Amino acid sequence: MKRSTVVEVRPALHLIAAIIRWLSLTYLPPLIASFYYRESFWPFLIPMILAVIIGFVGERLTRSPKELGIREGFLVVALAWLSIAAFGALPYIFSNVNLINAYFESMSGFTTTGATILNDIAEQPRSLLLWRQFTQWLGGMGIIVLAVAILPKLSVGGRQLMEAEAPGPQVDKLYPRIYQTARTLWLLYVGLTVVEFAIFKMLGMSFYDSLGHALTNVATGGFSPEPRSIEAFGPAIQWVVIVFMVIAGTNFILLYRVISGRFNRLWQDREFHFYLGLIFIAGLTITLLLPGDSWEENIRHGWFQAITMITGTGYASTDFDQWSSTLKMILLTLMFFGGCAGSTTGSIKIVRFVLVIKFLFRELRKAIHPQAVIPIRLGNQVVPENALGGIIGFTVLYFTTFAFGSILILLDAQRVGLDLSVLEGISVAAATLGNVGPAFGIAGPMASYDAFPETSKLLMIFLMWAGRLELFPVLVLLTRGYWRR
Amino acid sequence: MRVIVIGAGEVGTAIAEALYRNNDVVVLERDHARYELLQSLDILVIEGNGSSPKSLLEADVDKANLLIACTNVDEINIVACATSKQLNPNLTTIVRVQDPDYLTNWQEGYLGVDVMVCSELITAKFIAMNLSMPEAKYVNEFAGGKILMTEVKVRRGSQLDNVTITDSRPPSGCNVTSIIRNGQIIIPSGEDVLTSGDLVVSIGKPKAVAEFNRRMTDNTSFQSVAIIGGGRIGFRLARILESKGMAPYLIEADEERSRWLSERLKNTLVLHHDGTDVNFLKQEKIDSVDVVVNVTGTEEKNLLSALLLKRMGVKRVFCRVNQPSHSQAFEMVGVDVAISPRKLIAEEIIRFTRDSGTEAVSMLEEDRAEVLELEIPENSKLSHRLLGDKLFPPGTIVGAILRNDQVIMPQGEDVLLPGDHAIVFAEEDKVKTVEALLNP
Known part of the structure; x- marks a missing residue:
């Protein structure tokens, strides 16, 4: 028999089938909610049964003695996210949302983007909205990380899978075994969610709103069951959201170490310092440029919007689409940063920016001293040259993808006669690729992406997917060398 | 004192040379060719590996007081010391290493060596000290840095070129102890004239010495x-x-x-x-x-x-x-x-082997003169005596005294008290006489 590819597709599919079988459990919370709120339970029960059947059958059909290698790792991660988003779309489809819109909403959820095509959020069944919030929470820390934490068959080869999925250049291990690290991260994630839920509840939010917002805040997702997002709540709750967005944008490994008592890590982590510095400067700039009269409001809205853009959460404490073009340009710029590596945020990540800037300064210095050997440091750590190359490559690739995405979105809008300004067009590309969510104009924080043509939506689904997995696992599948020997 | 020196390279030979007059020295050396070089010294040379117990016992390690391991190989030195220590627990061991990592390990309490000296680190420190005093040819610190000794060349056309020592008016706290002119050591009086090319050895408070040196060279700091x-x-x-x-x-x-x-x-x-x-x-x-x-x-x-x-x-x-x-x-x-x-490194090791009273030593002009730091013991020939009393032989001069952490620039009417640290410049042949003064 002649083999057409060296990639072991069968064991990859086998693993994905196992993940889908386990995914059936995630329909339980909205199913319970549907009983509680006396809403239709079919949108969750049918997908649940489907997931179990397809998972089991898929696992049987793809049983193979072959093992997963580096190549298959990319395939597993990329395909897993596509198929999970497909299963996530089922409840929307059974609630009469059309196919592409449902897939868009599901992908936006799992990738913690927070872009929505639902125009009438207030009209939607509560159980469906809970599912929408829940998908973001699952995607925030990562489906693969979750799979590594609970699936025994991934306890050995999970590291590569996790590296392909996790945000940032590399995964710091807390323990000798990767599944222990994955479990710790998820435990911390659950803990943070519970704490935020409790604080919301204490501040007088309803159970449903507290849960819904806690799920999407720590995931830096940005879906809100409220049509007006966080604008619907008072200043105290907005401040809590600000704090938790900052926490969710922090490296979870760092968070874990600090929580377990090693506070000095906070002073050592350079990326964290740059992250806080960026937040401070960006928030201050916006605050000073805001026209409002109330200082408290300007400060709150300034920092809220700065942080929601940097971390790619996508909440809004006010309709920033009404702001001046200067402020919008600032917000657009902030979309590219993302939080720290190892957080739940999207985009390029602070650490990559810091290193790229240091790289540029080194080039300037090398122009004067051609023979100089100058390492690039992050704190006291020297960054290896090949890692640096990867980071610069990623950054260039990110901006290239962003540029092509913007052009295609604007072109598509022109084709169907959609009125889309340049700033709006590129903001949509940046917001989907960076998993931010709301952009400007028709895709603004209080509006929806529904108006875009189907072709644009498909492109945005691709951007969200590729952006969440940080491009390489997706783009490597498109290279000829991946499939050939 | 019975001393075993392991390794007769440049370092070992220098140490043996410095020690053999006052001590019984046994040298362990693997290379037969090195023997000849040591024949002129009144010492015992044994062919053997310093890290082997057999050779060590042959050198009577059990009767020795001090063992100095200074081969070119760090590990041999460390092993030799550990082995000797097992054979004779009362032995004091000094190890020379080149890799500063061993020094760090030793400072943290590992390796079981009494004294460890690292040649690369000493060299780096020595250069750094000289760099901080760019005009000096040689710099050394005494009394924990409170007293400085420098050897500086008078530059042509500088402020002090062709000036008598009295007219050069050294700042208070700086003592001109000797002039080295064409290889001759001169203990100067006030009428001696400083000329370009002279090497001037000054001892005193660091600031005063630095100030005087600047005038001699018209140098700004680098x-x-x-x-x-x-x-x-x-x-x-x-x-x-x-x-x-x-x-x-x-x-x-x-x-x-x-x-x-x-x-x-x-x-x-x-x-x-x-x-x-x-x-x-x-x-x-x-x-x-x-x-x-x-x-x-x-x-x-x-x-x-x-x-x-x-x-x-x-x-x-x-x-x-x-x-x-x-x-x-x-x-x-x-x-x-x-x-x-x-x-x-040889200098550093010799410092540790001096009689208890002498602490720090600098060697000048290919060992033709030394600067010693003496701690004045109770009831010695020196204690409670006027400096002006022709206490020290000709060819020596007391550069500075440290008493209760205060630097004193010595005059004829000063008295040495027990516990004082005296920094003394001495020509090589007078070193013995000076050291003998410490005895009662």
Whole structure:
């Protein structure tokens, strides 16, 4: 028999089938909610049964003695996210949302983007909205990380899978075994969610709103069951959201170490310092440029919007689409940063920016001293040259993808006669690729992406997917060398 | 005292030479050829491996008081000490190492050695001290840094060229203890005239000494340093300079090593190139730095690059020599300071072996004079005696006294008290006499 590819597709599919079988459990919370709120339970029960059947059958059909290698790792991660988003779309489809819109909403959820095509959020069944919030929470820390934490068959080869999925250049291990690290991260994630839920509840939010917002805040997702997002709540709750967005944008490994008592890590982590510095400067700039009269409001809205853009959460404490073009340009710029590596945020990540800037300064210095050997440091750590190359490559690739995405979105809008300004067009590309969510104009924080043509939506689904997995696992599948020997 | 010296290389030989007059010295050496060199000394040479118990017992290690392991191999030295310690627990052991990591381990309490000295670190420290006093040919600290000794050449046309010592008015706190002119040691009186080319040995408070030296050389302090050679000495030196807030250049020919250095030195600019390439040195403007230190492992390369840079206009060049006997030749052809790590380590080890009263020693002009730090014991020939009483023999001079942490510039009417530290300049043949004065 002649083999057409060296990639072991069968064991990859086998693993994905196992993940889908386990995914059936995630329909339980909205199913319970549907009983509680006396809403239709079919949108969750049918997908649940489907997931179990397809998972089991898929696992049987793809049983193979072959093992997963580096190549298959990319395939597993990329395909897993596509198929999970497909299963996530089922409840929307059974609630009469059309196919592409449902897939868009599901992908936006799992990738913690927070872009929505639902125009009438207030009209939607509560159980469906809970599912929408829940998908973001699952995607925030990562489906693969979750799979590594609970699936025994991934306890050995999970590291590569996790590296392909996790945000940032590399995964710091807390323990000798990767599944222990994955479990710790998820435990911390659950803990943070519970704490935020409790604080919301204490501040007088309803159970449903507290849960819904806690799920999407720590995931830096940005879906809100409220049509007006966080604008619907008072200043105290907005401040809590600000704090938790900052926490969710922090490296979870760092968070874990600090929580377990090693506070000095906070002073050592350079990326964290740059992250806080960026937040401070960006928030201050916006605050000073805001026209409002109330200082408290300007400060709150300034920092809220700065942080929601940097971390790619996508909440809004006010309709920033009404702001001046200067402020919008600032917000657009902030979309590219993302939080720290190892957080739940999207985009390029602070650490990559810091290193790229240091790289540029080194080039300037090398122009004067051609023979100089100058390492690039992050704190006291020297960054290896090949890692640096990867980071610069990623950054260039990110901006290239962003540029092509913007052009295609604007072109598509022109084709169907959609009125889309340049700033709006590129903001949509940046917001989907960076998993931010709301952009400007028709895709603004209080509006929806529904108006875009189907072709644009498909492109945005691709951007969200590729952006969440940080491009390489997706783009490597498109290279000829991946499939050939 | 019975002393066993392991290794009769340059270091071991220098130590044996310094010790054999007052002690019973046994030298263990593997290489038969080294024997001849030691024949002129009144010592016992045994052929054998210093790390083997058999050879050690043959050298009567069980009766020895002190063991000095100073072969070229760190590990042999450490093993030799550990073995000897097992054979004779009362033995004091001194180990010479080259790798500073061993020194760190020892300082943390490992390795079970009594005293460990690291030649590369001592060399780096010595160069750094000399750099902070750019006009000096030789610098040493006494009494924990409270008293400084320098050897400085009088520059032609400087303020003090052709001036008598009385007219030069040394600042209070600075004592001119001797002048070395054409290799002759002169203990000066007020009428002696300082002329360009004289080497002036001053002892006193660091600030006063530095001030006097500046007048002798009209030198302002230096700003920039380039180190050629990123071996252990170059690396340590760059570290020390960084800790003093400087940003030196460090030129290293090996790429791997350059990377290693650059990752560990934050404020040093590491350049990967051959330090003898004139075009490169010009392009990087190494010819306009104040001081260049040549510390590669190859003597010839150090000399070549030092002479090139000196011609190109560098104010001072330091050069590492491997053979202590080459120092003079290096300095004759234009190197400002030739540094021999082996000589430095020998000095350091000899310090530990001196009789209890003598603590720190500097050797000047190829050992023809020494500067000693004496702690005056209770009821010795020196205590409670006037300095003016012809206490010390001719050819010696008391440079400074440290009493209760205060530096005293000695006058004829001063009295030495028990517990004082006296810094004494002495010609080589007077050292014995001075040391004997410490006895009752």
